[in-house]
Amino acid sequence: MIELPIRRLRTDATVPARAYEGDAGLDLAACERQTLEPGERAVVPTGLAVAVPEGYAAFVQPRSGLAARHGITIVNTPGLVDSGYRGEIKVVLLNTDARRPFVVEPGMRIAQLVVVPVAEVKPLETEELPASDRGERGFGSSA
Secondary structure, eight states: OOOOOEEESSTTOOOOBOSSTTOSOEEEEOSSOEEEOTTOEEEEEOSEEEOOOTTEEEEEEOOHHHHHHHOEEETTSSEEEOTTOOSOOEEEEEEOOSSOOEEEOTTOEEEEEEEEEOOOOOOOOOSSOOOOSSTTOOTTTTO
């Protein structure tokens, strides 16, 4: 298990936790009340900063319950938090419901933070790529 240093930038910030033992995501909570009208997006602060260890990345991802019950998702999902970033984690929420506004309340769980190891890669320009079964068939080619 790795440690994830977390700093509260605001006294009302909620330190993220897992809803259930073994969950991959740590729940992120809002620090401010905001109303998202139908089709509207908003940048919602969490009041937290993290120090993702080198060799890892954190991804901000939607909560399935908010999506299923209210049509709330994240615009740039997954949002990437690199190991060198020390600023506040903010979540860009989008209300996809065509009729109803959605109110974000302070302390409401709005997203999940998933920390995963990442490979260090070195780009290598080449004239040709190795062959594969899929080849250059693009998006949706296996449908």
